[in-house]
Amino acid sequence: MKLPIYLDYNATTPTDPRVVETMMPYFTQTYGNAASRNHQFGWEAEKAVEKARDLLGETIGGSGREIVLTSGATESNNLAILGVADFYKEKGRHIITSPIEHKAVIDPCQALEQRGYEVTFLDVDADGCISLEQLEKSIRSDTVLVSLMAGNNEIGTLSPLEEIGKITRKNGVLFHTDATQAVGKIPVDVERMNIDLLSCTAHKMYGPKGMGALYVRRKRPRVRLSPIMFGGGHERGMRSGTLNVPGIVGFAKALELCRDEMESEAERQTALRERLHKRLRAALDHIKLNGHPTQRLPNNLNVSFGYVEGESLIMGTSDIAVSSGSACTSASLEPSYVLRALGVGDDLAHSSIRFGIGRFTTEEEIDYTADKMIFAVKRLREMSPLYEMAQEGIDLSTVQWAHH
Amino acid sequence: MAYSEKVIDHYNDPRNVGSFTKSDDQVGTGLVGAPECGDVMKLQIKVENEKIVDAKFKTFGCGSAIASSSLATEWVKGKTLDEALAIQNTEIVKELSLPPVKIHCSVLAEDAIKAAIQDYRKRQDASQESPAA
Helix, strand or coil: CCCCEECECCCCCCCCHHHHHHHCHHHHCCCCCCCCCCCHHHHHHHHHHHHHHHHHHHHCCCCHHHEEEECCHHHHHHHHHHHHHHHCCCCCCEEEECCCCCHHHHHHHHHHHHCCCEEEECCECCCCCECHHHHHHHCCCCEEEEECCCECCCCCEECCHHHHHHHHHHHCCEEEEECCCCCCCCCCCCCCCCCCEEEEEHHHCCCCCCCEEEEECCCCCCCCCCCCCCCCCCHHHCCCCCCCHHHHHHHHHHHHHHHHHHHHHHHHHHHHHHHHHHHHHHHCCCEEEECCCCCECCCEEEEEECCCCHHHHHHHCCCEECEECCHHHCCCCCCCHHHHHCCCCHHHHCCEEEEECCCCCCHHHHHHHHHHHHHHHHHHHHCCHHHHHHHCCCCHHHCCCECC | CCCCHHHHHHHHCCCCECCCCCCCCCEEEEEEEEHHHCEEEEEEEEEECCEEEEEEEEEECCHHHHHHHHHHHHHHCCCEHHHHHCCCHHHHHHHHCCCHHHHHHHHHHHHHHHHHHHHHHHHHHHHHHCCCC
16 A cells, blocks of 8 residues: 555546546647648547547537537636626526535626626535525526536535426526536436536546536527637637647546446445445544535545544644645635535534545555544544543533634 | 644644643643634643643644644743743744744634633632632
8 A cells, every 4th residue: 555545536636547648649649729720730639629529528418519628617617607697697697506616606606796696595404405495496587597516525415416407497597517526426417407507627537637628508498608718719609719639638538437437436435435434433433424424426525523623633644635624724714614504613614524535545545544533533632622621521612712 | 734843743742731630729721712713722830839830731723733832831831920921922933933824823822821820820819818718
């Protein structure tokens, strides 16, 4: 077993060597600009792009002609939300989303609020699930878009895409889903789920960074959007910019591999996730699972270790790469807004660790991780005044804390 | 985030972790911070003739918070109460090479020292006013 162990697959994944191999010729041999119409270099590049585009589109139940290639899911989300909002502004200026979306969805929505649009943030329950009833009730005559993520990047909770799609279709509003964490891991079908726009990215599925796609439905209904980048009119005018041919080819190869291995990988990773969770739970008290217990991404485990601060825990397990919802690890000083929206207290939000399992994770790594975490949690609880107080039977919520 | 060697050393080998009996007249306890802010420090001093003869801490917080409180217990030991009160958070920042985002950890440690001394003095005053029957 090699150290350090990478368990942050929800942040990014290594590029699969098979993907890199597929990309290589497109750097040095087939390097043409896919938009060059008058020579063979351009034609070959275009051919490779179109083949990749078809695979991307068809894998999610659509067609290649419905794929807009972008620089990543952030751009795809921005294009979907800002593009739809602008194009349909005469029809209405109301958008529905949730408070646990990725910032690449929340921030463009808030930017629209500044421009006079109205945004409804649906409630989420303690597991991170929205209420379909509230969604339907929130749709108004001026609602143009519902944007709800497929699988949450922090807590792993899955949205009921099919049920959401039924509601949006019935009410004649567009449905965008940020499926960054879901595509390649769980089945996603834009037809069956009535998805009108879908964002995804290559680097979460063992493809290269800087490569994403936005699915934009072409019929029943035909979705229109205004571009947010202007230039050469690439991607049917929706996204100008020279195509990243090696990235696109790698993206398609990555998705193809995920598709072919999806069933067995989902099963294997779910088993590893449950193994880790069970081991932690067997050895430690005051553990809280964040996110839905079963309706969650196969590869995501998010746990709060009560009375232990997340960053110090990460420091004590430095040969394991995980992520914390604690304030101190991120640029901001606030603990995770996702956990907060779920009603997790700030004390437990500061104690949360996200484990992201992936293609190259082994059982041996999971067992090592469990042992290391258990040891570190016990050691830190030995020096935690909060754990001491809890052991003495003091209810921490009744203590008068000196806030800073 | 990269930690300084001294922070890592205090984190791996914290000095004076533990607790004194709160009710002991010789003991002063400072509890500062809040769980929802991500750091809580408990610093205790044992005092003889206005001099701190021993100190213990427990901290919930990041590595820098643990290191700051561990260092604080080392520094107060052997000092008089007035000397300990003069310890500034900036000295902790310097000793541990804390980055700007971690300065609040040093502030908390300074507050913990002051709170422990205040608690000790308050309890001394109380016991002098109403000597144990």
